[in-house]
Each structure stands twice: as structure tokens, then as C-alpha cells.
Amino acid sequence: MAIKVAINGYGTIGKRVADAVDAQDDMELVGVTKTSPSFGCELAQRKGFPLFCTSDSAASIAAFATGGFECHGGISDLLALADIVIDCSPGITGDENIARYRGAGKKFIFQGGEKHALTGQSFSSSANYSENLGVAGTRVVSCNTTGLSRTLVPLYEACGSLKVECTMIRRAADPGDSTKGPINAIKPVLEVPSHHGPDVMTVKPEIEINSLAVAVPTTIMHVHSIIADLPEGHGMSTDSVLEMWKATPRVIVMSGVENRITSTAEVMEMARDIGRKWGDLHEIFVWEDGVSLLGDRLYYFQAIHQESDVIPENVDAIRALMGVESDWRASVAKTDAAIKAYYGI
Ligand SMILES: NC(=O)c1ccc[n+]([C@@H]2O[C@H](COP(=O)([O-])OP(=O)(O)OC[C@H]3O[C@@H](n4cnc5c(N)ncnc54)[C@H](OP(=O)(O)O)[C@@H]3O)[C@@H](O)[C@H]2O)c1
Structure with missing residues (x-):
């Protein structure tokens, strides 16, 4: 039934x-x-x-x-x-x-x-x-915590431990919201760490994570700038991290340069092409060319469609x-x- x-x-x-x-x-x-x-x-x-x-x-x-x-x-x-x-x-x-x-x-x-x-x-x-x-x-959990979990949980499971610092570059308002700002400023969230990173620990307490946040004058997506420290002897490479995310549900990995998707504006235009209602993108978008594992430290960017992930x-x-x-x-x-x-x- x-x-x-x-x-x-x-x-x-x-x-x-x-x-x-x-x-x-x-x-x-x-x-x-x-x-x-x-x-x-x-x-x-x-x-x-x-x-x-x-x-x-x-x-x-x-x-x-x-x-x-x-x-x-x-x-x-x-x-x-x-x-x-x-x-x-x-x-x-x-x-x-x-x-x-x-x-x-x-x-x-x-x-x-x-x-x-x-x-x-x-x-x-x-x-x-x-x-x-x-x-x-x-x-x-929130759109940001959902986005962080999608890429960090498989990474944690592949490595066995993870220490993460991230900066949430947050859209200022929902597209349908006429009451919020800023419209001409970059506004740091004066709560350090911001609640976003630690909220991941409500669903995966094993991941050590802190975050900062800034609100910027855009309404279409959030971007996360993430640094994750992998444990010694992790055995991963930039390519193996990319392959892992490509096989992860609800994560899209695409080259920004090759596909000319170098900003959230093009990610959202691609989402509108997909044909879900409201131009939604349920998946987390990771720029392939923005991922780099240098020694034990992984750097990457991802974009979050806040109303739909x-x-x-x-x-x-x-x-x-x-x-x-x-x-x-x-x-x-x-x-x-x-x-x-x-x-x-
Ligand atoms: N917007 C996002 O991007 C986003 C992303 C992730 C999570 N969330 C979370 O999702 C939740 C909903 O956010 P939203 O953006 O959808 O808000 P929203 O657009 O303001 O919609 C809220 C809805 O709740 C109704 N409502 C008002 N008071 C209520 C009450 N006492 N009991 C039940 N319903 C009531 C409103 O009715 P009326 O239409 O009649 O006013 C409206 O339909 C929040 O917890 C938010 O933090 C939002």
C-alpha cells in the first residue's frame, strides 16, 4: 500500500x-x-x-x-x-x-x-x-550540509579519516525573495565557525569540519571552496577522487574549461536545459578542473542549487x-x- x-x-x-x-x-x-x-x-x-x-x-x-x-x-x-x-x-x-x-x-x-x-x-x-x-x-539537513555530505562522505569512506576547512560563498536570497540583501556588498557571516560545516557532524560525526561563510549578491547558487586533509597513506590521487565522485549518486563532475561552464550562471543554464521544473539541479556540481590533490591536501570547488538538492x-x-x-x-x-x-x- x-x-x-x-x-x-x-x-x-x-x-x-x-x-x-x-x-x-x-x-x-x-x-x-x-x-x-x-x-x-x-x-x-x-x-x-x-x-x-x-x-x-x-x-x-x-x-x-x-x-x-x-x-x-x-x-x-x-x-x-x-x-x-x-x-x-x-x-x-x-x-x-x-x-x-x-x-x-x-x-x-x-x-x-x-x-x-x-x-x-x-x-x-x-x-x-x-x-x-x-x-x-x-x-x-540544509542545502549546504547536503552538498558537503554528498562529496565528503564518500571521500571519508575511501580514506578512513578526514579533516576539512571550507568557505561557503552563499547566495544572498532565494530567487523568489524580494526582501533580502546585500545588493552591493560582500557580507561575512560574523559567527566563526559558521554553522554549515559543523552541521555535517549531525549526520557524519566522524568528519572533522569547520567553515566560514560570506553572503554575496547573487540569487542562483551557493559555491563551496573546500580544503580536505586526507590521512597519511590514503592512496588517492586527483584522478581517483574524480572517478569516485563520478560514480557517486547525485554528484555531477564536469570540466569547466572544456564545457565552457566556468561559473554558476552556466551551471544554472545547463540545469534549465535538463528539463526539471523550475530549472532545478538536484545534483551537486563539481568543477573537474577545480579539483587538485597536493600531497595529503585536497582542494576543490562545488556548486549547490539551494532550493533543490x-x-x-x-x-x-x-x-x-x-x-x-x-x-x-x-x-x-x-x-x-x-x-x-x-x-x-
Ligand atoms: N529555500 C531554500 O533554498 C531552502 C533550502 C534548503 C532548506 N530550506 C528550509 O526549508 C524550510 C522551508 O523553506 P522555504 O524556503 O520553502 O520557505 P517558504 O518559501 O517561505 O515557504 C514556507 C511555507 O510554509 C508555510 N507556512 C507558514 N507558516 C507555517 C506554519 N506555521 N506551519 C506550516 N506551514 C507554514 C507558508 O505558507 P504561505 O505560502 O501561505 O505563506 C509557505 O507555504 C525552512 O526550514 C528552510 O530553512 C530552504
Whole structure:
């Protein structure tokens, strides 16, 4: 029987997770929520996703009809239909929402805007899928932590230990966000280390990692500049690291110079060519010519499409929590094949 999935919050992440869940033959999307009848309701209705309200207030539910949308009820009505809820709220309502999910006896998955402490469990498909098998709730780590895990976990597994320093060059705002800056400055995050690197240790505590972050005036991707110290006698070369990542799910390795993809602008143009909705790129992009292993020290750059790398991870997290697939690679293959078929690519 298909796993019944509710999505609480149909914004940037929620609408993408909704499509990814709708694509899976072992899952059924039972509904999505909005706070009020704003843009996004029309998309849900067009896709045939039942629309619910984030609250149970009768006035809030009634407001949807005034806005011309059919609302099927409040969050409690939606939870009653679901086996599991994916919380895609803005990352500030976690305490209230987790109490609601626990009260309804439903499994739950939060996003990286919430702290690890909220759930006491975090998730990254390649790093700790098996630790999440059958648990009541988890948090899919942020876009940056997901990106770091994708390339560092296989490296750690090949070498046995790893010490990492990285600088996160962060986009200032989501493409759909008109409220954030900077627009003419480079803004260091005055929290050292930044939370990004250490967050990797919530899914792979064996990797020693610290990070710095700077926000720059772009909206399309983050770039990570990474230095990883491999243990003595690691036996790796630049070529073997590249081969390893080429064989890693959800990592794309391409020569920037040969392909004329030398910046995030061209990476995003390539992503739009691929044909996933919204021009998304679920994979982490590694510039082949930006990778160099000098002695025991590995240098590389990677680019992260912030709104979309976590999307297939949410689907894998559903399978882990529901205990229907124990092998992370099998879940990843199933998730990705279904998404590709859904978009006809
Ligand atoms: N955006 C990214 O690039 C990105 C990447 C990775 C992880 N994340 C994380 O994903 C989460 C969602 O971020 P987002 O960018 O998708 O936010 P968003 O675009 O602002 O969407 C948030 C959605 O949650 C709804 N909402 C508001 N209050 C709610 C509540 N109390 N309960 C449930 N839903 C509520 C909003 O409803 P209305 O539409 O009616 O306002 C909206 O649909 C955050 O934890 C964020 O840190 C974001």
C-alpha cells in the first residue's frame, strides 16, 4: 500500500517536495497546506493536490473560499489522512508543529532551517540513511550540509579519516525573495565557525569540519571552496577522487574549461536545459578542473542549487522512516528514476 504523505507548507521547498512525492509509485500525496489564499494555491489546485490550511481556525479555512480556492480543512484534518508529514514551514514554527505531529501520532520530517535539537535526529541519504530506519522523526539537513555530505562522505569512506576547512560563498536570497540583501556588498557571516560545516557532524560525526561563510549578491547558487586533509597513506590521487565522485549518486563532475561552464550562471543554464521544473539541479556540481590533490591536501570547488538538492533527500527520508527500504542506494535510485520519468527527462 502506498505511503500517505502530507506536506505542511507549500512554499519554495514544499512545492518541490510535493512533485517529487507525487512522482513515486510507493507514495500518495494526501494534501498540502498554505496559511491563506495567496499565490501557490493556484499551482496546488492545477496539479490536483488537495489544499488544506496550516491552522484549524474556521475563519482561516473559510478565507480560502473567498479567495476562490477549495480548502479541504485544517492541518488536523490533513494529519488524520497521513502516515507521515513533511514539514516545509519557514523554519521558525518547529516547536509548535512538532507537538502537533506527536499529538496526532504521525511520523515527521523537518527541513534544515530547524535545529538538530528539535528532532534529535538528522538525515542525509548518503551519510546516515540506516540510522533513520523506523525512527519517529528526523530533519533533512540544509542545502549546504547536503552538498558537503554528498562529496565528503564518500571521500571519508575511501580514506578512513578526514579533516576539512571550507568557505561557503552563499547566495544572498532565494530567487523568489524580494526582501533580502546585500545588493552591493560582500557580507561575512560574523559567527566563526559558521554553522554549515559543523552541521555535517549531525549526520557524519566522524568528519572533522569547520567553515566560514560570506553572503554575496547573487540569487542562483551557493559555491563551496573546500580544503580536505586526507590521512597519511590514503592512496588517492586527483584522478581517483574524480572517478569516485563520478560514480557517486547525485554528484555531477564536469570540466569547466572544456564545457565552457566556468561559473554558476552556466551551471544554472545547463540545469534549465535538463528539463526539471523550475530549472532545478538536484545534483551537486563539481568543477573537474577545480579539483587538485597536493600531497595529503585536497582542494576543490562545488556548486549547490539551494532550493533543490534537498528535494530527493526528503523522498528517501520517507522510505527510511517508514522502514520500507533498508538500502540507501536502492532508495536513491528509485527516487531519482521516478523524478526523471515524472518530468519526462
Ligand atoms: N529555500 C531554500 O533554498 C531552502 C533550502 C534548503 C532548506 N530550506 C528550509 O526549508 C524550510 C522551508 O523553506 P522555504 O524556503 O520553502 O520557505 P517558504 O518559501 O517561505 O515557504 C514556507 C511555507 O510554509 C508555510 N507556512 C507558514 N507558516 C507555517 C506554519 N506555521 N506551519 C506550516 N506551514 C507554514 C507558508 O505558507 P504561505 O505560502 O501561505 O505563506 C509557505 O507555504 C525552512 O526550514 C528552510 O530553512 C530552504
